[in-house]
Amino acid sequence: MTDSDTFDIEALNALRLLGPDPADWVAERPGLDHNVTIVGGGQTGTAFAFALRRAGIGKVTIIDAAADENGAGIWLTRARMNKLRTPKNLVGPELGLPALSFQAWYEARHGAEAYAAIDRIPRTAWAAYLKWYRTFLGIEIRYGTRLARVEPADGAFRLHLESKGEPRIETTRKIIFGNGILGSGGAFIPEVLAKGLPRSLLAHTSDPIDFSALKGKDVAVVGGAASAFDAAATALEAGAASVRLFSRRETLASVPILRVRGYPGAYDNYAYLPDAIRWHQAIRYRQAGSTPPPDSIERVLRFANFHLHLGAPWTEAHVRDGRAETTIKGETFAFDYVIAGTGYFSDPNVRPELADFAEDILLWRDFYTPPADEQDAYLGAHPYLGFGHEYLEKEPGTAPFLKNIHVFNPSGFVSFGLPIGDVPSLKRDVPGVVARISRDLFLDDLPAHERRITGTVPPDFEDSLYAGAVHGDRQKVAAD
Template structure:
């Protein structure tokens, strides 16, 4: 087997192979959706909000299925979409390097193919996990080679249902407002896509200058020589603690409610194609049972992330230490736990994210009509779970459902392709392992909806199609009409 090697044309050779693979598979499919115009402007068939990994693979799937008239909008500058080079502070991805992720079943589109083309086979063998900056470079390459229609620097201020069943997006770019009309919207907006960072109410009593969430921009250089407290011990909390230590903080205290760190990643341990394709078919009570148990066990931080923190002598781990008080005293904050009081100059909350539809201004016009799991399913006794209760109840193509049928039909055209879809569909929308399978399910549902909606036009096209298969000269009719006589004599 040839090695593309680490030479200048490695990517060029890989891209040639990818083009050949796509050509052999006759991909992307030809465009087939009839164009529409409203209010004097063309309608976009699908708008994807979010140009991170989920948005890119959703775009790739729609393109391969012939939905050419779609666009991806992202508020970030090109190359800074998603968390990878913004608030993600781990050194490497947490997923194993060999996962195919957004490759859509195409070997030449995998991260491994990209990495080997740039750095060679030996470098791949030596690699433990993908550096997050290299993963971002891979996604930039992915977008380029598939020629995906991403537009950067555009935020979506509002999603407004129309009387004709379509949707208006009020977009903003560089202070200029524009209205875009579309038939479907995909919310590929990540972990906090239907809410935002969760910070416990106890933080309300201290000045904002004293704290940040792990999803915030943090100037770690300003913390050099300071005392820093980190609340939580998940992966993001560990990564932020390590970044602070590497910036030269004088002391770091990590406060953990649990009496010991979780050690087993339960859901990953049962990962299989059965889970990927079967979870959505589970009865409601089993969906709830699976996720409530996994969330209760919590996901342990990666071992390298913990070792990255524990290697510093000024790092201190406080187990069994829930925060029972925060008191601002002059130029610092005192953290109170059942085990004592600790003075810190700055606090980082590694407390995860929340689902809060009312906290997303772009969804204000539709949020009151969105059906949640608490509307669908009575919480089982002993399994109360605020995040699951607030999760949206989604249809087969990740579309929102109405709390009251007929109250907001446009919800069927808004697809929740982000983390809160997990209870309805399983882990297909936010993590690397099954993102292609999720995008395939999403795109097939949108294609079905578009075709059904345009059935009259497609039938007109059927009637109007007049390209002959036969030209009439293939076989001339025998016009004699006479059958040859059969002899009555026996031989």
């Protein structure tokens, strides 16, 4: 028996000691396919599935547009870092159960000394752990299933799906969007690149990129955050002839603003902060910039054919002789390929699945007016979410169904102060969202539950069980 086999047995025993999963207590509604539909089968979707199961909420389904498990989430697709960017000891999808943690899984396979020796979690090890987590807990994901449209209908939703190329419609009471950073809006490509270059010469870091095709090529990477450095490193490691990284900042962002919020007081209570404070914290992050980890920078510095350009925004781009050409600070450069590591934007109005009601969703710009020196259209387009990560109505009473859509992707950043969907958000927010879903489902069916909790209960025993021990006339008591 291997150490991993022993670990699986120990994990099974931990679940046994936790007790069996509660029975599904949600009142049956004829004609409804699901109580909860989770959109996205990555780390967020699987964590929610387990948490909902432990809350006794049944009829939960997970859909993912990826063809199979290797395409779901980011870890084996567009994530190109060698290590996760978060500390290795954060609580993740195990949600407080040590036997299901990454550390327990890793130590069973590599030993405690090996875990102690890593500073952060290797990306491929994290992907393998998530696969084990899914398999061990028996979490089923319907791959090849894309959500095309959400249609509010009779106190529920009609989901217009494309399942393996075939259209179908299913109904659900609740939706959780655990669909990652692209699900919050889209990839941001600066206009100068989008208009000046064809997609044959241009990709965003969120795109599937064939880096092997860049061998011997001159590559430009635009952006100065982690994903830009990871793309540059991957191109260099694939044999690119040269890679130039262009950052609009005069120096690379090096101050991790979010780190000071990590203590329990701020972390646990962030959503209760006044709007002005939450907005100001988001502005501070925007001004400081997203910091690439030092090892991502060191990864490109190993190559003599890497060049860093600071204070070098692209102001023009065009095609000449089949190559992308630009002039920066009076110097002209030509490239075989350009990769935009320029981040993402959040805006429910651009999501096709939300088209039926996107204009009814309350955004930060609708609810909060920042001071003149803190105006920011990018942050203003983020949804203003409720405490259960639910959408709120722009005009009260016009779209009450919005409270049944829970958003667990990075569009919750301004409201909750973290990149929602990343590992740090799981410990705090998954239990909170599940508690809100549980409350809503219970109160929405209150008449049925009131009948259930006030129903007739048979006695566990008859009076005769204790009659002989009653003080007084025992014969009379027995006769009675």
